[in-house]
Amino acid sequence: MKIGRLLLFLGLWIGLGCPMMPAQTLTPNQARTDLTYLKRKLDLLHPGMGYYTPRPRMEQLYDSLYNGLTAPMNYLAFFHHVSPFVTALKDGHTNLNHRKNFIGKTTRFIPFYIRPVGEQYFISHNVSADTSLHRGTELITINGRTVADLHRELMEADHSGSDGDNLTGRQQWSLVQFADYYAAWYGSADSIVITYRLPADTLIRKTRLNCLTLTSFRSTIQRRYHNEIDRRPNLSVRIVDSATRTAVLRVSTFMGTKKNDPFQWAFNRRLKRAFRELKKENIQNLVVDMQGNGGGIVLNSARLLRYWMPKPFTIMEHEEMKRAARNELISRWNPFAALNFSLQYKANGSDGFASRSSRRYYRPRNRTSFKGNLYFMMNGASFSATTSVLAKTLDAGMGTFVGEASGSAYWGDFAGHFKTITLPYSRMQVRIPLKKLTHAVVADRANGFTVEPDFRVTRSYDDVITNRDYVLEYTLRLIREGVVARQPMQPIKARPLQASR
Structure with a gap:
């Protein structure tokens, strides 16, 4: 169990360099103003209002929350009060975040x-002063509540990284970032x-x-578990x-590797090097490790697909947004912004x-394309542009999927461009996606709401104790036994193929 990315995840909501803010109490009028502002912005901008939860139910929930604001409420209680309205959207790209400086050093x-x-x-990694809490220690309760109960509450409180009624994304993130989620929901202790x-x-x-600051947490992790920190670069x-x-291609993100690289040339160069190496080594079985890949830039996901898709393809069938979203994409200081919008x-x-340009076609790579067996390791944190890759591959009748269901829907998601709003009084922030992205896939080729695994793999106690990469171990066993769910480059059938055993 590599922990390099966990160090990155820890502190996701932290504004470094800022102390914890003092307690804040909102009057009923202030709280109602914030809730009304949030609803108005969601109605104007969010392309998925009413998609997963019917509009009448959203209106009913809003009325109930609004009418419940009858007394002064402290900041954290209001955070809990607002959360159900955001999570009711069931959109993994819509995030309710704390005000700046609420969590800090x-x-x-x-x-x-x-x-x-x-x-x-x-417990898999212990950074407390009590070193007797060895790996494999069963954690039963925290402050009198069972861990299962806490996990359930944290999972329901935040829908980030999980679309619709899918649970794998919420289960994955709320455990990978358990310390973050706990501090964000219950406050610092x-x-x-x-x-x-x-x-x-x-x-x-x-x-x-004793609980630890982020600095102490990170330094202890690096000291005690330095051999387990994942230092592999992307691609x-x-x-x-x-x-x-057999080789493993680790795809940890579809975000660019450099800040000042609008055309993503650095990502493309690294991808080319990876597949040249695969061809040079005559790799016949490629394991694409997309576990924990939360997505990124769609262009980069298309570039990866070019190395195994059998014919020209497009990622998206439609990209749509509401009328009010136009104003969020046009910069007033840029005289060419309106013209650019009209062109796009x-x-x-x-x-x-x-x-x-949503139906832009991409041509497969020929000289360095991969023609062998494809295996995908995935989990609930395989989200957004990662699910786009998985969905397109499944739609093409290719690949063997191992692990657990991805976090995003097979049909597509709400993403593309984003607007972060700040509620007037509480100063909480909500990230709102502006576009509805519909994958260019055939609905009948889906194997579930998300992309489901052909072989579902779960962790055993021995996996915890040995820190074993159990999904990879299972995948390698499939390869040694010659097990594939879909043969490469075979004609696509109308319904998903069943895994051969």
């Missing part, structure tokens, strides 16, 4: 990472009381642990089995705009 976090096995939860059971022991013990290739000519978008006849 002095915020203290729960001092461990935890991993589930069935209905139980175990100097210490916690836990009950636990040590490995190979039946006795339930109880202790108090890295490693040969894992020379007998079966056209009125769609339903009080909105559609992209003129």
Whole structure:
């Protein structure tokens, strides 16, 4: 279990260099103003209002929340009050975030990472002062509440990274970032009381642990688990089995590698090098590791697909936005912004705009294309542009999918461009996607709401203890046994193929 990306995830909501803000109380009028402002902005801008949750239900929920604001409310209580309206959208790209400086350098976090096995939860990395809490220690309660109950509440409180009623994204992120989620939902705590059971022991013990600042958390992780920190660069290739000519291509993100690279040339160059190496080594089985890849730039996902798609393809069938979104994409200080918008978008006849270039075609690579067996390792944190790659590959009748369902929908998502609004009084921030992106896929070729695995793999207790990459181990076993769900370059059938065993 590599932890390099976990160090990046920890502190997602943290404004470094800023202290914890003092308590804030909102009057009923201030709270109502904030809620009304949020709803108005969502109605104006969000292309998915009413898509997953019917509009009458959203209106009913809004009225209930609005009418419940009858007394002064502290900031964190109001955060909890607003959250159900945002999560009701069931859109993984719409995020409710704390006001700036609410969490900062002095915020203290729960001092461990935890991993589930069935209905139980175990410590995988311990950064507390109590070094007796070895890997594999069962964590039973935190401050009197079971970990399962806490996980359930945190998972329901934030829909980030998970579309519709899909659970895998919420389950994945709320555990990978458990310390972040806990601090964001319950606030900073100097210490916690836990009950636990040590490995190979039946006795339930109880202790108090001090919580750590982000700086202390990171330094302890790096000191105790430096051998487990994932230092692999994005788009890295490693040969894992020379007998079966198998390699792993790690695709950790579709974001660019450089800030000042609008055409994503650096990403493209690294991708070319990776597939040249695969061809040079005569790789016959390629494992594409997309676990934890939260997405990024669609252009980069298309560039990856070019290396195995059998014929010219397009990623998106439609890209649409509401009329009010136009004002968010036009900069007043730029005299060419309106003209540029007109060149990129056209009125769609339903009080909105559609992209003129959504059906851009990409030609497959010929000289360095991969012709062998494709295996995809994925989980609930495989989201957004990552699901676009998985959906297009499934639609083409290719690939063997291993792990758990991706976080985004097979049909597409709400993303593209974003507007972050700040509520007037609480100063909470909400990120709103402006575009509805519909994948150019055939609905009958879906294998579920998301892209579902052909082989679902779950963690065992032994996997926790040994820190084993259990999804990769399972995938390599499939390769050694010659198991594929879909043969490369075969004609597409109307319904998804069943996994052969």
